[in-house]
Amino acid sequence: MAELPGLGASGVTVDTDVAIIGAGPVGLFAVFECGMLRMRSVVLDALDAIGGQCTALYPEKPIYDIPAHPAIDGAALIEKLEAQAAPFNPLYLLGRRVEKLRQVEGGWELGSSAGDVVRCKAVIIAAGAGAFGPNRPPLDGLAGYEASGAVRYLVAKREEFRGKRVVIAGGGDSAVDWALSLKEIAAKVTVVHRRPKFRAAPESAARLDEAAARGEVEMAIPYQLHGLEGDGARLTGVVLATLKGETKTVAADFLLPFYGLSMELGPIAGWGLGLERSHVGVTPATCETNLPGIHAVGDIATYPGKLKLILQGFAEAAMAAHAIHPRVFPGEALHFEYSTSKGVPHSP
Template identity: 60%
Template sequence: MIHTDVVIIGAGPAGLFSIFQCGMMGLKTHVVDALDFIGGQCTALYPEKPIYDIPAYPAVSAEGLIEQLRLQAEPFNPVYHLSQSVVSIEPIDTQWQVTTNKGTVIQAKGIIIAAGAGAFGPNRPPLDDIQSFEGTSVFYAVHQRQRFAGKHIVIAGGGDSAVDWAISLSEIAASISMVHRRANFRAAPESVSRMNALVDEGKITLVTPYQLSGLKGDNGQLTDVIVETLDGQLKTLTADVLLPFFGLQMDLGPLADWGLNIDNKHITVAPHTMETNLSGIFAVGDISTYPGKLKLILCGFSEVAMAAHTLRSRLFPETVFHFEYSTTKGIPPL
């Protein structure tokens, strides 16, 4: 039996920042993640993707952000339990007992769920024989940007991932064709403006309103991507690579059976504390939902701070806590 103050479920950006915030509150942490590395989606799906909305970073790669979060958490000596998923949580007196699929049992005074999208995988477009091209010329994430240098690339999707990668890869690709079923994009307005500027420069070609219809190629290597309008007009795009960015499939797994209030695969929390319907259990980042929720990493960081402060006051109600800013407090020893 392991005893600690807080169990953090998930080692993505919100989970890593939870280590720091709990440490600033004097709380020791153990972190559980199903992946065999830290970083969550940032590391698993788009390590080289540039992120533009992190304060003080005009741009930072996803893996660069994770490394800085790791270094920030390091002084508080977190214990990581990687390649393990939580299969059950149960109340033990006034605490919670967390058990993983590898038999690790941790008793904690509180839990912060920072599980992102839960177990995740890409939404695969319904194209015939697409599996035969996957890993060779169809990719759902960009792990090594330079791999696509000099390629004719078709990007499909209208969100931040599609637009950000179109902007980034336009610097090294032979051509970028951006396929979307409508003229309006869901990405951040500034990113859409940057993309449109590259369209005007001839570095990106917009293919709207079209959607993916078929693939041509041999032995796993694409030669063309077929796109189609809603009224059946077809167009053929030369392509070495197809990058379909249609989001992730979410699977909450055992988490759905823990007695938490679940709303459309998200955990409902109180927006001023991030606490769930179970006392002492908090949810932050993409997994949480409340009125006005914004799925931004920077909002997840704010949610972490609220959860850690609430948890600290809940665990030590008799102790007077004098709040100090980190600039005057420094890094407290654990």
């Protein structure tokens, strides 16, 4: 992963060939396709880790329609895509949302919520269903614990929870999957849910019940999050409450609220793109939008016959990269070559 050049209080200012909005699987593959054509990439994402929905929603759920992988879980797919993009040394700007887009001489300029300025010759929007943000619990002092990492909305490094006391709140797949995973390494895992029935896959919910029966996981049902205890940064306990107002405190080092993600186009909706029911209309052969040099790929892009599959997003990333090449290298003929013939070029 590239180091941030000139990082300051107002973010970074960087010039690149292609700016990629979205670090999900299609955005990561776009880095590879651009790199194969000797084009440099900067990747921006609102989440604090790469991977998009694969990381935030189903890191341990198997995906069955990735070619050459009869089954691969979301986290493993992202790990392989990151490794595939690594030779091209992309710069990842994470935990910030792209808020501004304006045309400048020679291309486009993007501005982020962190004050970053990215100047590029072309843009690939691979933002899935738009910007993701966690649904946060309404708890006093939450921001301080978020800043310290004591409260998190996704798990980037499982090992950070080894020997720790972890409270997981929620009743969906993410909550159940991570409870099953972290019980193997955490000192204690407590699952908080307002009712006994979970919305997770039945097999996973059954495994959680079995783990609870063996004493491997503590179930706090029917409870909801009520408060946080600690010094404002270091967490020591999570206060739980029933609908009747009964409360209890669970000792904790980390709180993982898995209440899903809110998804919206956000500032993208105001950029003058041809929107069709919250999706961006593109020309199928190039994935270019109505704005020259702005391309959209993956779930956010739409055209007749579009399928919302990761593998189709991969193909769109390749088409967009080839369409962008003349903007980055004007006057240079692009002779199509297979990767088996050309190999992987050196980092651009």
